[in-house]
Amino acid sequence: MDRRFPFKVLEHIFSFLDVNEDRNSVSMVCKSWFETERRTRKRVFVGNCYAVSPLKVARRFPKMRSLTLKGKPHFADYNLVPDGWGGYAWPWIEAMAARRPLLEEIRLKRMVVTDECLEKIAASFRDFKSLVLTSCEGFSTDGIAAVASTCRKLRDLELRECIVDDLGGDWLTYFPETSTSLASLDFSCLDSEVKLSDLERLLSRSPNLKSLKLNRSVTLDVLASLLRRAPQLVELGTGSFSDELDPEEISKLTKALSELKQLKSLSGLWDLLPEYIPVLYSVCPRLTSLNLSYATVQMPDLIDLLSRCSKLQKLWVMDLIEDKGLKTVALCCKELRELRVFPSGADLDETDVTLTEQGLVSVSEGCQKLESVLYFCVQFTNAALVSIAKNRPNFRCFRLCVMEPFAPDYRTQQPLDEGFKAIVERCKDLRRLSVSGLLTDKAFEYIGVHAKKLRMLSIAFAGDSDLMLHHLLSGCERLKKLEIRDCPFGDTALLENAAKLETMRSLWMSSCFVSFGACKQLSQKMPRLNVEVIDEHPPKTRPDSSPVERIYIYRTVAGPRQDTPEFVWTIHKNPEVGVSRLSIR
């Protein structure tokens, strides 16, 4: 008698599973559940594009409609990964184009995307709706034009912080006159000007456009006219906000902004001049997200703006906000969930920008819902960290960057061990942590003991010895991504905790003391890890004991990759073969 659960019923139940983690768990129960799950998964997420082959993914999920891929290691954002390392989108696009022509959405992060890729996308997926590229590079505006012109059902075209070969603003003209499906357009990272008339026409025929992020070349004097054509906007990224307007233009702009009744998110605001802040007052009370991180506005102008944003949930700002401004945020923005304070570099100019640890303490006191923080500050204290932890045990993401490497608690000259101990002890739900300042092995012992839900950890200039790494790898059970730079640990901890590495997505280490010999050993020991040595000096020419510049270790079922450049060596599994650089173009 067939005791299996009917496929159709199972399928129906699984259709309620949105979260891929749940789907992953479900698929490991038994074979039939695996089969049912894979046939029903629509949104596929691959956190490391080299962990699995595109072909396998294409075959496994026949109903795939959305594919999200991440390529380069996170530290590539900070120039620690040399150009040409990898992360090419092409093999994926090619594989999907051949096997999954019903694919509708592609989201790529930190990958190399060429015009060829974009043209392939345009040509292959007839229902293609959504292209979101974050921190990608390798393509030009020609590729964008191809997507714009060919994808008739295009809904989202978002280029977030990409490096694009900008050949001019013509790409905008490639949206066919008949296309009315656009819901989200983000070209904020492009440099060149688009023609106003083209943009106006596009807006006029896009009644579904909810999100529009302009680039800096769009001047302030044309903003009003654009907004009048898109009063339904929910997200707006303005262009430059510094051009001179006469009083009449100002009042037109003010009115146009006040007409945006659904606006929840505001960004752009490049070079925002203080005298234009009142223009924004009408949208403030509705805003849930405000990105001032490119607005070089200082105090006290910011107070007028922030005090009106009572519904704000997400605030990105520069350190020009100072402690005073953050106090205002603590008083007025009671719904705040996420705060990011970026360095402007102005704190050491002649104008005194006083952003200290006190700012973050105030916000942690006043904003009960605060759960995610990125804070750049010159120095910090243990006392502040302890207060912050006490105030906000609900942190899920805590990233503190004390900008002076090795900076101790500036009041007590002690390491910041105790401060971070408080954070990991109290914040039981902490998923992501970045530490900085002077830290000894003790700090990592605390993290290993307490941060049981930690997924991602970033460390720089910290620790004393191998113990540091050992504490982390043996303690943090849920650790998935670990990135370390300039820390003095070596081989022992790495080799002892080798098994742990297969439970993680990736480990990045640069400017540490790991030797080439250890890398070889690790690779031989762990067949399902790719141990990549990124070093301009070929390891073969150096003794086994010499340290390597950078190591990127990640689990994979796809074996060593075939597209490594000359400065990347994948340690071969077969000790006789030794180190190889498999480069097949």
Add this chain to the structure above:
Amino acid sequence: MSPEEELQSNVSVASSTRNIAGVLKEHNYLGLSDCSSVGSSNLSSLGDDDKATISLKATELTLGLPGSQSPARDTELNLLSPAKLDEKPFFPLLPSKDEICCSSSQKNIASGNKRGFSDAMDKFPEAKVSVYTEKNWMFPEAVVATQTVVKKEVSQNVPKGKQSTTNNSSSPPAAKAQIVGWPPVRSYRKNTLATTCKNSDEVDGRPGSGPLFVKVSMDGAPYLRKVDLRSYTNYGELSAALEKMFTTFTLGQCGSSGATGKDVRNETKLKDLLNGKDYVLTYEDKDGDWMLVGDFSWEIFIGVCKKLKIMKGSDAIGLAAAPAPRAMEKPKMRA
């Protein structure tokens, strides 16, 4: 001996000295570390060790990130600065408001003044200012240099000519030790903010090649303003514009709806105020040195001016007087 053991005996790490060593020797981790054995984390001895190593390290020509040492050490660094001043000759400069001064001031001479001035005025450790100025951390080339070595570089760059040809602000003459990718700010963000200051820096000598925005700050003013230097043709116009702009501050008002254009009445008041308080206009040039506005011709000025600052005359008089005593001290320090 296994590779690991060999490695560990070479690589020795101790708390305080390692901290500095780790930063100082970015590319020379192995073999150059001169610290005690692995695993020691005796921070209690930080204070004593620190002092000893401070004086040692401070005089050593090493690869260093100035400002990375704890605040206690900054005093040590400050002691170094007079030594650096040696390298520049000094001339007294009279404060002049906005006339074109025909002094024979060469750049290096003026920079000598300015060195003294910036020490006196900014009250930052030299090192900190130079490391964390906007440009430096935004362009994370792995430029690693020492304090003393870099100072020499500055004085060498300076006689290159009045108009600096180094448009490329990614390698400013004042670049001090750099760490790649630190602070961890995305390249995209750095480039975008850099464009803001590049726009204000761009000097290619071509007229009408776009606005040349520089920040203007004023002592006691709550925030900075920006002016487009290309929209003026001489010092007089600039001065008038600045006077208009900063009326609001001196008269205690905040903000207005227009970028320019104030009450004539206010303007007169401001002039009196300015004259009464004897405000002086200074600027920061491409080398990061502060100079009095008026030394060079207008064309040259807009070529080198990075930032403007309106200072109280009393502070500027300090500027003029500063060089003289230092000039006298100088021979002693050389000896």
